[in-house]
Amino acid sequence: MSQEINCFEIVQNLIDDCVEKLGLDRTVAEILREPQRVLSVSIPVQMDDGSIKVFKGFRSQHNNACGPCKGGIRFHPDVSMDEVKALSTWMSLKCAVVNLPYGGGKGGVIVNHKELSPNELEQLCRGYIRAIAPVLGADMDVPAPDVGTNGQTMGWMMDEFARYRGYNEFGVITGKPIIVGGSLGRVEATSRGCVFTIRQAAKATGLELKDATVVVQGFGNVGSIAARLLSREDGCKVLAVSDSTGAAYDPNGLDIAALEKFKLETGSVVGFPGSKNITTEELLQLECDILVPAALENQITGENADKINAKIVAEGANGPTTPEADNILAKRNILVLPDVLANAGGVTVSYFEWVQNQYGYYWTEEEVNERLERKMVEAFDSVYSLYKEHGDINMRGAAYMVAIKRIYEAMKIRGWLGNKA
Ligand SMILES: NC(=O)C1=CN([C@@H]2O[C@H](COP(=O)(O)OP(=O)(O)OC[C@H]3O[C@@H](n4cnc5c(N)ncnc54)[C@H](OP(=O)(O)O)[C@@H]3O)[C@@H](O)[C@H]2O)C=CC1
Numbered sequence: 001m002s003q004e005i006n007c008f009e010i011v012q013n014l015i016d017d018c019v020e021k022l023g024l025d026r027t028v029a030e031i032l033r034e035p036q037r038v039l040s041v042s043i044p045v046q047m048d049d050g051s052i053k054v055f056k057g058f059r060s061q062h063n064n065a066c067g068p069c070k071g072g073i074r075f076h077p078d079v080s081m082d083e084v085k086a087l088s089t090w091m092s093l094k095c096a097v098v099n100l101p102y103g104g105g106k107g108g109v110i111v112n113h114k115e116l117s118p119n120e121l122e123q124l125c126r127g128y129i130r131a132i133a134p135v136l137g138a139d140m141d142v143p144a145p146d147v148g149t150n151g152q153t154m155g156w157m158m159d160e161f162a163r164y165r166g167y168n169e170f171g172v173i174t175g176k177p178i179i180v181g182g183s184l185g186r187v188e189a190t191s192r193g194c195v196f197t198i199r200q201a202a203k204a205t206g207l208e209l210k211d212a213t214v215v216v217q218g219f220g221n222v223g224s225i226a227a228r229l230l231s232r233e234d235g236c237k238v239l240a241v242s243d244s245t246g247a248a249y250d251p252n253g254l255d256i257a258a259l260e261k262f263k264l265e266t267g268s269v270v271g272f273p274g275s276k277n278i279t280t281e282e283l284l285q286l287e288c289d290i291l292v293p294a295a296l297e298n299q300i301t302g303e304n305a306d307k308i309n310a311k312i313v314a315e316g317a318n319g320p321t322t323p324e325a326d327n328i329l330a331k332r333n334i335l336v337l338p339d340v341l342a343n344a345g346g347v348t349v350s351y352f353e354w355v356q357n358q359y360g361y362y363w364t365e366e367e368v369n370e371r372l373e374r375k376m377v378e379a380f381d382s383v384y385s386l387y388k389e390h391g392d393i394n395m396r397g398a399a400y401m402v403a404i405k406r407i408y409e410a411m412k413i414r415g416w417l418g419n420k421a
């Protein structure tokens, strides 16, 4: 499904619409439709059997009007240049929605990381960073984890960059392990930010979170921790979760702590004792209060949007809902909390990590979480009030308006738009 729909074209069209709605000069759209720079690299890696395998990777720097480019690195077999360009565009918008002094960037390598040994994975991380090092730096472009990457991979990448520079530059990468300049709360941040937006949306729509039913697609960093926080802190009942191998469903609610342990031990959520195996497609159609897509793009489309049975869709993933699906969900009164808002907690705590690295002074987890909550509530309120005020836009449209207005102002003041825009 994700192959047929080009998410870069989708975000370009959404930018066009938004620039028109804001009454801005077309030049603004022309600039934001394309990344400022896209680097395509090839990375030779010596495999454990002595052979050399060449991997293909990308780094896209979408726009740095508001600050250094910022965004994760994805290791996945379906990575493509267009996908990375779309993801970097979303990063510019996301950073602007939560008002961070960043632009957007994103990287990716075409690889099934699960097929590599730890040594091969380390060599790939180091090779990728060497290949893109000339365009990285704490004040230039700052990567972080995304699908298929984590604290360990960030640690290797940060170390490789230190070798390239000749000294430690901790602020060049975020999502690092704590011992090498990581921030407390970063591992949970995307999910915690998503939960903060869900709480705001629940308040705004009168949904009681205690015993609210939740379905989560994806059981990696974002999905598993969202399920954990919603069940542990809000008293929600998580009915079903999925990963790339299938889904586990229990109408009485899954024990998320036990499921996390089971996934760690077996590599899959399928077969979790007491649960029923269902398909990812069946999972998306379950009746629930909150659906959290936290896997990949283009999961809710024109083909299945009329079968979504949730009150709120909170996009933990980037780009899980197509525009066609957005229209169907809006007509059915399903509130979509868009990616550029709902999953902005990750980059927000990455920003906190970068600030802590610059100061060399580290905050407690409570301080991180309090600051994150403030940022997310502020962002939700600005998007939700615009959405209510307009009446003819959805939450995604409102979030794009907040973001593009901010990026426009930065570009204008910097003189990128000449006199007319
Ligand atoms: N990490 C972060 O800080 C941020 C991530 N995001 C976005 O959140 C999403 C998830 O990222 P993250 O959790 O970090 O990535 P992970 O690699 O940690 O997890 C991805 C999860 O998605 C699952 N998955 C893959 N394909 C499917 C499928 N077809 N159906 C169901 N599940 C599937 C994977 O399954 P399996 O476990 O079997 O591999 C895995 O559980 C992405 O869209 C990412 O861009 C957004 C903001 C920040």
Ligand SMILES: O=C(O)CCC(=O)C(=O)O
Pocket: 070, 071, 072, 073, 094, 142, 143, 144, 145, 146, 174, 175, 318, 343, 344, 346, 347, 348, 350
């Ligand atoms: O933490 C970051 O810098 C970026 C996280 C990310 O890649 C995303 O929000 O999609």
